Amino acid sequence: MRWARVQLNGMPTYAVIEGDTVIPVRGSPFDAWERTSNRLPLASAKLLVPVIPPTFYACGMNYAEHVREVAEKVGQQPNLPTQPDIGYRANNALIAHGEAIVIPKEATDQVQYEGELVAVIGRKCSHLTRENALSAVMGWTIGNDVSERTWQKNDRTMWRSKNADTFKPMGPWIETDVNLESLVTRIRLNGRQLIEFRTNHMVFGVVDYLVAMTRYLTLYPGDVVWMGTEGATENMKHGDTIEVEINQIGSLRNSVVREA
Numbered sequence: 563m564r565w566a567r568v569q570l571n572g573m574p575t576y577a578v579i580e581g582d583t584v585i586p587v588r589g590s591p592f593d594a595w596e597r598t599s600n601r602l603p604l605a606s607a608k609l610l611v612p613v614i615p616p617t618f619y620a621c622g623m624n625y626a627e628h629v630r631e632v633a634e635k636v637g638q639q640p641n642l643p644t645q646p647d648i649g650y651r652a653n654n655a656l657i658a659h660g661e662a663i664v665i666p667k668e669a670t671d672q673v674q675y676e677g678e679l680v681a682v683i684g685r686k687c688s689h690l691t692r693e694n695a696l697s698a699v700m701g702w703t704i705g706n707d708v709s710e711r712t713w714q715k716n717d718r719t720m721w722r723s724k725n726a727d728t729f730k731p732m733g734p735w736i737e738t739d740v741n742l743e744s745l746v747t748r749i750r751l752n753g754r755q756l757i758e759f760r761t762n763h764m765v766f767g768v769v770d771y772l773v774a775m776t777r778y779l780t781l782y783p784g785d786v787v788w789m790g791t792e793g794a795t796e797n798m799k800h801g802d803t804i805e806v807e808i809n810q811i812g813s814l815r816n817s818v819v820r821e822a
Contacts, residue, residue: 563578563701563737563738563739564578564579564580564735564736564737564738565577565578565579565591565612565701565735565736565738566578566579566584566607566609566610566612566734566735566736567609567610567611567612567613568584568586568602568607568608568609568610569607569608569610570586570600570602574610575587576589576590576591576595577602577607578597579604579735581604582603582604582605583601583602583603583604584601584602584603584604584607585597585598585600585601585602586598586600586602591684591700591701591736592684592685592700592783592784593783609658609659609660609733609734609735610658611656611657611658611732611733612658612682612703612732612733612734612735612736613682613703613736613784613786614653614656614784615653615784615785615786616782616783616784616785617650617781617782617785618650618651618652618653618656618730618785618786618788619648619649619650619651619775619785619786619787619788620648620649620650620651620707620724620787620788620790621646621647621648621649621764621766621771621787621788621789621790622643622647622648622649622790623641623642623643623765623790624643624764624765624766624789624790624791625759625763625764625765625790625791625792625793626642626765626792627759627792627793627794629641629642629643629765631793631794631795637715642765643765643766645766645774646766646770646771646774646775648771648774648775648787649720651707651724651725651730651788652725652730654725654727655724655725655726655727655728655729655730656730656731656732657728657730657731657732657816658731658732658733658734659731659733659734659814659815659816660734660815660816661728661731661816662728662816662817662818662819663706663708663728663729663731663798663804663816663817663818663819664727664728664819664820664821665710665798665799665800665818665819665820665821666710666726666821667820667821667822669710669712669713669726669820670710670711670712671797671799672710672711672712672797673708673709673710673711673797673798673799674708674709674711674795674796674797674798675706675707675708675749675751675795675796675798675804675806676706676707676708676709676790676791676795677704677705677706677747677748677749677757677791677806677808677814678704678705678706678707678747678788678789678790678791678806679702679704679705679745679747679761679762679788679789679808680702680703680704680705680732680786680787680788680789681699681702681768681772681786681787681789682699682700682701682702682703682736682784682785682786683698683699683700683781683782683783683784683785683786683787684698684699684700684701684783685698685700685783686780686781686782686783687776687780687781688776688779688780688781689776689777690772690773690776691773692769692773695768695769695772695773695776696768696769696772698772698776698781699768699772700736700738700783701736701737701738701740702736702737702738702740702808702811703732703733703734703735703736703737703786703811704732704733704734704806704807704808704811704812704813704814705730705731705732705786705788705806705814706730706731706732706804706806706814706816707724707729707730707788707791708724708726708728708729708730708731708798709723709724709729709795710722710723710726710729711723731814731816732786732814733814734812734813734814735812737810737811737812739810740810740811741810742761742762742767742768743762744809744810745760745761745762745808745809745810745811746758746759746760746761746808746809747759747760747761747791747792747806747807747808748806748807748808749793749795749804749805749806749807750804750805750807751796751798751802751803751804751805752802752803753803753805756793756795756796757792757793757794757795759792759793761808763792764789764790768787768789771787771789772787775787798818799818799820800818800819800820801817801818801819802817802818803815803816803817803818804816804818
């Protein structure tokens, strides 16, 4: 099943997508829901961020090649993770499919994309096991972890390098039925494919993270966990279009503008 949040009569509304049709619902995928009689063409629907998470989690360096590439860019030695370490991102940075990534005027030209698989949590859970961890996932969407590398290198935290307004595109929707082992991530800049990798070829997988996280914290419906990226990224500039595609889920596409 494919879930979206759409703007309907000026209000955010959850909806089911069936083919090229959007069907608004009463309720949400995290609770009781029922279809309404409304039907909207997908092509004309205003897609919103598919979920506003209670807590926005993000894995760090979770793909080997990306660890090496980022270490080189920030002048550090590559250090592969030895355990699943989790970080946090900020909801203010979230934007939807089709909305613009705005590069702050003070930013350098080192603003780059990171295409990621996103797990959307469907139920309250703690102390998950390897056997039941994936049952806590309601579905999957796509994220673009936009990063200003100079700030990332020089600031003591990632408060602006990762969390500036518009730096976290997510969408276009949530897909509930995927085969993790069959997923492939492709990243295109202005239509030119730059990166392709097996999505589930992580240092630590989704199960590893969920088990480790829920030893110490409770996950809630709507929480998201961004799973990291692979490969060497390039700079984005004003006028660019960045697209992250994960087969079985869809494509997340955003334009890039620099603040005047």
